[in-house]
Amino acid sequence: MSEQLNSHLEERSRALFNGSVESMDFALPWLFRATTWAPAAGVTAAAVLGVAFWFGSPTGHPGAALADNQSNFEDMELVASTDDNSADAMEMLQDDIDFYDFADKAAG
Amino acid sequence: MTSFDTLNSAWMVWDTPAPASRGAILEYTKDLEIFLAEIERRAFRMAQMALRDPDDALDVVQDAMIKLTRNYASKPSAEWRPLFYRILENGIRDLQRRRSVRKRFMSWLPGAKEDPEGEAQDPLDNVADAAPAIPESLMQAEAIERLEVSLRALPARQRQAFSLRNFEGMDVAQTAQAMGCSEGSVKTHYSRAVHALREQLGEAW
Numbered sequence: 001m002s003e004q005l006n007s008h009l010e011e012r013s014r015a016l017f018n019g020s021v022e023s024m025d026f027a028l029p030w031l032f033r034a035t036t037w038a039p040a041a042g043v044t045a046a047a048v049l050g051v052a053f054w055f056g057s058p059t060g061h062p063g064a065a066l067a068d069n070q071s072n073f074e075d076m077e078l079v080a081s082t083d084d085n086s087a088d089a090m091e092m093l094q095d096d097i098d099f100y101d102f103a104d105k106a107a108g
Numbered sequence: 109m110t111s112f113d114t115l116n117s118a119w120m121v122w123d124t125p126a127p128a129s130r131g132a133i134l135e136y137t138k139d140l141e142i143f144l145a146e147i148e149r150r151a152f153r154m155a156q157m158a159l160r161d162p163d164d165a166l167d168v169v170q171d172a173m174i175k176l177t178r179n180y181a182s183k184p185s186a187e188w189r190p191l192f193y194r195i196l197e198n199g200i201r202d203l204q205r206r207r208s209v210r211k212r213f214m215s216w217l218p219g220a221k222e223d224p225e226g227e228a229q230d231p232l233d234n235v236a237d238a239a240p241a242i243p244e245s246l247m248q249a250e251a252i253e254r255l256e257v258s259l260r261a262l263p264a265r266q267r268q269a270f271s272l273r274n275f276e277g278m279d280v281a282q283t284a285q286a287m288g289c290s291e292g293s294v295k296t297h298y299s300r301a302v303h304a305l306r307e308q309l310g311e312a313w
Contacts, residue, residue, distance in 0.1 A: 006302050009313045010274050013305070016252045017275045021153045 139185050144173055147189070151196055154271050157256045158200045168199040190286035193276065197268050197286070204264070258308040262301055265289075269297035270305070 148169065155165035172195040180191050259267050265287065272283045273294070283298075284291045306313070 005313075006306060009302065009306055009309065012251075012313055013255055014274050016248065016255055017153065017157075019248060020252050021149050024149055024153065 136181060136185070140177060140181050140188070143185065143188050144176075147192065148173070150276065151192070154275060155196060155200055157259055157271070158267065159203060160256075160260070164203055168196060168203060171199050172196040187285075189276075190278070190282045193272055193278075193286040194288060201264060254309060255305075258305050261308065262304055265293075265297045266301035266304065269294055270301035273298050 151169050151172070152165055155168045156162055159165050159168065172192055175195050176188065176192050180188065183191065259270070262270070268287055269283060272278045272286055273280075278286065280291045280294050283294045287294060287297075
């Protein structure tokens with residue numbers, strides 16, 4: 001009799017537990033993903049730091065880079081902004097490429 | 109230089125001792141994900157029954173998953189289940205100890221109220237559900253609540269033996285491995301747990 005009662009208790013508690021698991025209205029998909037994303041996050045953080053150090057180094061200072069880019073842009077603007085003779089200006093730039101090439105070799 | 113398809117596979121190599129091969133790593137990573145996906149809800153429910161608080165239960169389950177992945181992923185998959193539940197149970201016990209210490213500490217503070225159950229009641233628990241209750245589900249909810257209360261009243265080892273054997277369907281050997289004790293102890297704890305539950309829940313069960 002006692003064995004039967006115990007068996008019934010075991011069965012009922014198991015059924016209740018299984019029922020409560022099935023009726024859970026939310027899944028936990030993020031649990032393991034959190035563990036698999038952790039190394040990816042670490043690598044990403046390292047990459048971001050690396051980029052930050054690269055641009056933060058004296059040879060690659062963002063200010064200097066910005067100034068260079070701005071200077072080039074101004075040069076191009078000067079060439080392109082000669083309204084009347086803009087075609088001539090571009091042509092002049094094309095003609096002088098050999099000269100610039102020569103000057104570069106001579107200087108280098 | 110070794111290359112990997114995914115960051116995950118590379119990470120598994122860093123964190124596990126001397127894996128067999130890249131193919132094997134990918135294989136057990138996949139198997140481990142499947143295993144964890146299978147048990148996560150049940151593990152959460154077991155932790156929730158022991159701890160009552162769902163947030164704590166989530167933390168403990170997640171910690172157990174991380175520890176299993178980091179330390180035992182390269183073990184044979186047959187060993188994952190008892191290992192996982194051993195880690196989970198250790199986490200539950202640690203949390204219960206911390207709660208106990210906190211409770212003792214709080215009781216020294218002036219104006220601290222006595223909490224006979226050792227856990228603060230959430231006022232939201234007493235708010236009636238707006239949806240009309242179906243009698244059957246109400247009975248189920250009441251029954252599971254009674255079971256949870258009775259399980260929490262058991263000594264930790266008895267609760268563990270009962271949960272693993274009865275809810276998880278582990279055999280005596282697996283339960284012994286998960287509990288870190290002999291098979292004889294498992295039988296004793298389980299038998300005592302069933303008797304204690306019978307006394308608490310009455311013959312209607």
